[in-house]
Amino acid sequence: MSRPGESAQQRDTPALTERGGVRKAAILEAALRVIGDKGLAGLSMRAIAAEAGLPLGALGYYFKTKDDLILEAFELHTRREADRVLAAFAGVENGDHADDIAEHLTAFIHHGLTEARTSLVAEYEFLIESTRRPDLARVSRAWRQALQIQVSHVASRLGSDDPETDSEIILSVIAGLEIDHLATPLDPSTTQAIRTALRRTITRLGLRGNAARL
Amino acid sequence: MSRPGESAQQRDTPALTERGGVRKAAILEAALRVIGDKGLAGLSMRAIAAEAGLPLGALGYYFKTKDDLILEAFELHTRREADRVLAAFAGVENGDHADDIAEHLTAFIHHGLTEARTSLVAEYEFLIESTRRPDLARVSRAWRQALQIQVSHVASRLGSDDPETDSEIILSVIAGLEIDHLATPLDPSTTQAIRTALRRTITRLGLRGNAARL
DNA sequence: GTTGAACTGGAACGAACGTACCACTCGGAT
DNA sequence: ATCCGAGTGGTACGTTCGTTCCAGTTCAAC
Numbered sequence: 001m002s003r004p005g006e007s008a009q010q011r012d013t014p015a016l017t018e019r020g021g022v023r024k025a026a027i028l029e030a031a032l033r034v035i036g037d038k039g040l041a042g043l044s045m046r047a048i049a050a051e052a053g054l055p056l057g058a059l060g061y062y063f064k065t066k067d068d069l070i071l072e073a074f075e076l077h078t079r080r081e082a083d084r085v086l087a088a089f090a091g092v093e094n095g096d097h098a099d100d101i102a103e104h105l106t107a108f109i110h111h112g113l114t115e116a117r118t119s120l121v122a123e124y125e126f127l128i129e130s131t132r133r134p135d136l137a138r139v140s141r142a143w144r145q146a147l148q149i150q151v152s153h154v155a156s157r158l159g160s161d162d163p164e165t166d167s168e169i170i171l172s173v174i175a176g177l178e179i180d181h182l183a184t185p186l187d188p189s190t191t192q193a194i195r196t197a198l199r200r201t202i203t204r205l206g207l208r209g210n211a212a213r214l
Numbered sequence: 215m216s217r218p219g220e221s222a223q224q225r226d227t228p229a230l231t232e233r234g235g236v237r238k239a240a241i242l243e244a245a246l247r248v249i250g251d252k253g254l255a256g257l258s259m260r261a262i263a264a265e266a267g268l269p270l271g272a273l274g275y276y277f278k279t280k281d282d283l284i285l286e287a288f289e290l291h292t293r294r295e296a297d298r299v300l301a302a303f304a305g306v307e308n309g310d311h312a313d314d315i316a317e318h319l320t321a322f323i324h325h326g327l328t329e330a331r332t333s334l335v336a337e338y339e340f341l342i343e344s345t346r347r348p349d350l351a352r353v354s355r356a357w358r359q360a361l362q363i364q365v366s367h368v369a370s371r372l373g374s375d376d377p378e379t380d381s382e383i384i385l386s387v388i389a390g391l392e393i394d395h396l397a398t399p400l401d402p403s404t405t406q407a408i409r410t411a412l413r414r415t416i417t418r419l420g421l422r423g424n425a426a427r428l
Numbered sequence: 429g430t431t432g433a434a435c436t437g438g439a440a441c442g443a444a445c446g447t448a449c450c451a452c453t454c455g456g457a458t
Numbered sequence: 459a460t461c462c463g464a465g466t467g468g469t470a471c472g473t474t475c476g477t478t479c480c481a482g483t484t485c486a487a488c
């Protein structure tokens with residue numbers, strides 16, 4: 001772990017000590033926060049350093065370039081988000097009615113549009129930037145594919161007769177609801193509209209929970 | 215039209231001659247192109263000037279600040295896109311089967327992901343930036359609301375028993391399919407998956423064209 | 429033909445940017 | 459005790475940025 005020349009990600013960055021790893025992680029966290037509320041356009045090495053409470057020089061030590069930093073921040077985000085999505089869809093399978101399923105998804109979206117708003121905005125910043133950067137596009141594709149596989153398994157267990165298509169529809173509806181409501185402050189009636197849309201989607205796709213399968 | 219002090223949008227910009235209007239429009243077009251393929255992060259006054267084939271000084275003459283230019287570019291985009299969407303959904307109503315309707319929407323999305331890709335990317339750049347800029351958010355909201363009204367009318371005419379919810383679902387699915395496939399090159403099998411998802415969505419929502427209503 | 433406003437385009441400003449550099453400190457291994 | 463690479467942080471370079479300025483040109487109105 002401390003052999004010279006060994007590196008976590010770059011050919012010529014030195015090996016990291018525990019303390020070094022903590023600092024590097026803090027930089028990535030700071031970057032995600034800055035991207036979320038200033039955008040990639042407002043992301044500067046100085047802004048990240050200030051957000052992390054570190055000197056500018058530290059960034060150059062842990063990341064070769066700004067682009068490398070952005071890539072690693074995206075990877076961190078997808079890793080973190082994968083757990084959250086998995087948890088959300090695990091809850092989905094415990095519902096008895098279509099309404100229960102819809103409720104889990106509503107809560108998921110609601111969380112993203114309120115407490116985790118910064119993180120959600122950052123996610124879409126990355127997605128759009130993926131259209132221009134092949135390295136980010138690879139992460140996007142892997143992330144999206146992992147999601148689709150998980151959700152199609154869930155759909156299958158919920159009685160879908162075409163799990164692949166249903167997972168594509170569900171993921172699209174979720175993404176669409178998210179971006180369509182990002183520019184608007186989230187009031188209760190909007191949340192209700194989201195819930196209604198999800199209920200109808202789930203119902204019409206014929207997805208049902210445990211009770212129906214017993 | 216040539217009274218002194220009169221302005222199309224700013225307090226202290228002079229009135230525009232025809233030639234001036236052409237130049238201003240060219241700047242906005244160039245800006246949309248740059249935003250689409252370099253992103254808002256890569257958008258600079260110099261890049262716009264180069265894209266438009268104009269000197270840098272010209273931009274300062276027609277737009278007070280870069281932010282003003284971005285706002286007007288967004289307004290131009292929504293104005294232009296409104297026509298395209300309207301045309302797409304006008305075609306939808308002429309279909310006899312759910313498959314015909316889905317086919318129109320598939321063609322719409324396909325066009326956005328291929329020939330009009332730059333424009334589509336720019337659109338999502340604007341949407342994300344709307345979360346940070348109230349002036350852009352107003353445009354987003356108005357644009358989204360106009361879409362929803364139009365689509366819900368169409369849904370109603372297609373026999374929907376809940377046009378508002380159905381239009382929300384349809385618009386979300388479309389948006390979701392677009393962003394999910396922006397990072398991936400569009401191959402024929404992807405197009406087929408989009409078509410399948412749209413068919414299933416339309417069918418399950420119980421929407422039917424003219425034939426069913428006769 | 430003179431006037432004045434619309435328009436042109438090149439040059440220049442200070443500020444902020446990404447990155448590189450380097451003298452320095454620290455801590456574990458020898 | 460010493461050594462050496464990981465880690466530190468302040469500084470500085472060259473570039474690009476948004477914006478401003480202004481002497482000059484065009485052209486319709488009088």
